[in-house]
Amino acid sequence: MKTGIKNDFTLMAILLIPVCVAINMVGFQIAQLLRLPIFLDSIGTLVIAMVAGPWVALVAGLITNLINSIFNPVYLPFSLVSMAVGLAAGFLSMKGMFKKVWKVIIAGIILAFVSTIIAAPITVILFGGVTGSTGGAITAVLLASGQQIWTAVFSTQFIQEIGDKLLSAFICFLIVRNMSDRYLSKLNYGQIYMKD
Amino acid sequence: MNSVIKISNMSYKYPTGKVDVLKNINIEIEKGLLYAVVGPNGGGKTTFCNVLRGFIPHFYRGDLRGEVLVNGKNIVESTLGELSLSVGFVFQNPFIQISGVKETVFEEVAYGLENLGVHPDEIRTRVEAILKLVKIEHLRDKNPFELSGGQRQRVALASIIVMEPDILVIDEPTSQLDPQGTEEVFEIIQIMKEKGKTIILVEHKIELIAEFADRVILLHDGEIVMEGTTQDVLSDEKALSYDVMLxxxxxxxxxxxxRGVPLRKIPITEEQAVEEMNWWMAERGVRI
Amino acid sequence: MSQAAKTNYILNLYPTTKLLFTLFIALSVFIVPTYWYAYAMLPVCLIIAIAAGQGKEFITLVRNGLLILLVFIFLMQAFFYPGAQILWQAGILKITQEGILYGLNMTSRILAIGSAFILFFRITSVKDFVYSLEKLGLPPKGAYVVLATLQIIPEMKKQTSVIMDAQKTRGVETEGTMMVRAKAFLPTISPLILSSLASTEERAITLESRAFSAPVKKTHLYEIYKTKHDTVVRIGMLVALLILIAGRILL
Incomplete structure (x- = not known):
């Protein structure tokens, strides 16, 4: 099957975008309802990255943040983070990084790094190091103990991201493993996860 | 014969399948006739419909052999976009059969015409006419997401016939409908037939097939095991051995x-049965 | 909004005119150096929102989305921004004049731009916005994705509550320690994901049946138009922008 930015936006891929954006939102909703300390708001982006490739996932990440920013504009600059996570997850998937548990763990760590590297500068430059009450508090403590702002924000961000991305990556690994070959065969990157 | 679809030596296997789900299909679909496709579940009816509309091989991929010509053009060489101009397709599940971007039934029915680039004024006239024809005028301002299964099925049907394709492929349109709704759908199908459309209809309700269809195709285990006029197929005991009700x-x-009653032919509809009984009784000197 | 849209002249403006207004505010807070100007953009947006009949929603969103964040940002700058003019000190904690000024500048701009964005989506229906973008060259597939997403989210959220209730009655623990609650996550979300993913296949067939990829130029039943109000507002913004720039250079 032909892949790449020109061929990846098949009708199936396009129709997966709304669904996966909604999954991002619903993941966040459930995590909140269960009072979990992590966001779990990128599951849809990771799933679409695995089966429809990096470019489609990039668009899904972008749209997730655009729609969130309708109600809270703070999300808007962080679109870059979601896009980068989608892109990175797509490339990791192409390298087979979501096929075995130990690889999934590495993939989760890499995604947490990618996310932190893009998010931290936005947080520091646009929001003076704060984007939420929990993160803000951690950053404040680190700053008070004499850390530099960049180190403080990077550390805070990474602490928040690592658990989230590890768990998200693992959930997506389980979900895609449960997809039927018949379904996967209609997706540009489904072949990676087909059983035979 | 004026055929709009010609299928020769066609076999098909799903990309993940081990065996062919359609085997050596040969058939010509004649313009303006209503074909009923019958047969047990899993016999290949829906797959057959997907071939006629080009979803096989363009969407489901897999291995299609033989030749399928729609209006003289091989479907493998046509795109799905091109085929949407000539073949209309309505399938079973009415819950998913909405565009997902329209807020009212009126806009929903208009969606296909917008995609075909029809002028807005003409769209309005055509949608009005179809809403009336399908008897869903009262739903025009409702959100398609809030309709019942039967209502959605009629909206789905309206959304396709408003596009006026020459060929209609309709896969079990009445599975979600009560007898009243079923009758209404068959009324619409009858009107489409009168307009000269070629219709391929998958349907289980055999009495209605007997009444409305011109020809019957019996698919069993991926093969066309019987094909002929409705009269011939539905009066043939052989159909029973393929798990098809008569x-x-x-x-x-x-x-x-x-039991030895010498009928001129086997009746398949109520009207024919009455006629046949009257003839038989008249033969025997019975006056009613 | 559709009812009011027929009569209210703010709601009636063309989507890109309203977007230009948002961009105008975002740009102007960087042209005008004082934080008073940027803070003043909040009441300006509020007045417009009230005039459009959206005052209450506007205030709620600003309060929920921005208020706490801004307080945090301000405190953070006040305490930790490097500066020499110390106003208050206790141990390693100190508040500096520079920190307060930087905090005021930063928060005023975030508030102004954030308010302008919130205002935009309060007075513009996304449908109109997407439609105006399509006219500017956004591919129909892109427009479809945005509109379909907006319709699918409330549907999925509804399904989520249904599934969560079902999980509870089936004995999946949704209360208790964090591990217990975390374990409830997967059985809740995976049926939702698998069923919604599976439906994309039939949705694709539906769209193809409706000539989604027909090789012709699409038309639109729904139309929005620019009026002379749009021209007036656009010229007004351009003049205001020029005055601000001139003021910045001259003063």
Whole structure:
């Protein structure tokens, strides 16, 4: 099957975008309802990255943040983070990084790094190091103990991201493993996860 | 013969399948006739419909052999976009059969025409006419997401026939409908037939097939095992061996024949049965 | 909004005119150096929102989305921004004049731009916005994705509550320690994901049946138009922008 930015936006891929954006939102909703300390708001982006490739996932990440920013504009600059996570997850998937548990763990760590590297500068430059009450508090403590702002924000961000991305990556690994070959065969990157 | 679809030596296997789900299909679909496709579940009816509309091989991929010509053009060489101009397609699940971007039934029905680039004024006229025809005028301002299964099925049907394709492929349109709704759908199908459309209809309700269809195709285990006029197929006991019910009047006729009643033909509809009984009784000197 | 849209002249403006207004505010807070100007953009947006009949929603969103964040940002700058003019000190904690000024500048701009964005989506229906973008060259597939997403989210959220209730009655623990609650996550979300993913296949067939990829130029039943109000507002913004720039250079 032909892949790449020109061929990846098949009708199936396009129709997966709304669904996966909604999954991002619903993941966040459930995590909140269960009072979990992590966001779990990128599951849809990771799933679409695995089966429809990096470019489609990039668009899904972008749209997730655009729609969130309708109600809270703070999300808007962080679109870059979601896009980068989608892109990175797509490339990791192409390298087979979501096929075995130990690889999934590495993939989760890499995604947490990618996310932190893009998010931290936005947080520091646009929001003076704060984007939420929990993160803000951690950053404040680190700053008070004499850390530099960049180190403080990077550390805070990474602490928040690592658990989230590890768990998200693992959930997506389980979900895609449960997809039927018949379904996967209609997706540009489904072949990676087909059983035979 | 003026055929709009010509299928020769066609076999098909799903990309993940081990065996062919359609085997060596040969058939010509004649313009303006209503074809009923019958057969047990899993016999290949829906797959057959997907081939006619080009979803196989363009969407489901897999291995399609042989040749399928729609209006003289091989479907493998046509795109799905091109085929949407000539073949309309309505399938079973009414819950998913909405565009997902429109807020009212009126806009929903208009969606296909927008995609075809029809002028807005003409769209309005055509949608009005179809809403009336399909008897869903009262739903025009409702959100498609909030309709019942039966209502959605009629909206789905309206959304396709408003596009006026020459060929209609309709896969079990009445599975979600009560008898009243079923009758209304068949009324619409009848009107489409009168307009000269070629219709391929998958349907389980055999009495209605006996009444409305011109020809019957019996698919069993991926093969066309019987094909012919509705009269011929639905009065043939052989159909029973392929797990297809015959109309109750045909069953009655076959039973009478077995018991030595010399009918001129096996009736398949109520009207024919009455006619046949009247003839038989008149023969025997009975006056009603 | 559709009812009011027929009569209210703010709601009636063309989507890109309203977007230009948002961009105008975002740009102007960087042209005008004082934080008073940027803070003043909040009441300006509020007045417009009230005039459009959206005052209450506007205030709620600003309060929920921005208020706490801004307080945090301000405190953070006040305490930790490097500066020499110390106003208050206790141990390693100190508040500096520079920190307060930087905090005021930063928060005023975030508030102004954030308010302008919130205002935009309060007075513009996304449908109109997407439609105006399509006219500017957004591919129909892109427009479809945005509109379909907006319709699918409330549907999925509804399904989520249904599934969560079902999980509870089936004995999946949704209360208790964090591990217990975390374990409830997967059985809740995976049926939702698998069923919604599976439906994309039939949705694709539906769209193809409706000539989604027909090789012709699409038309639109729904139309929005620019009026002379749009021209007036656009010229007004351009003049205001020029005055601000001139003021910045001259003063």
């Amino acid at each position: 109309p109750q009047y045909a069953m009655l006729g076959l039973e009478l024949k077995k």
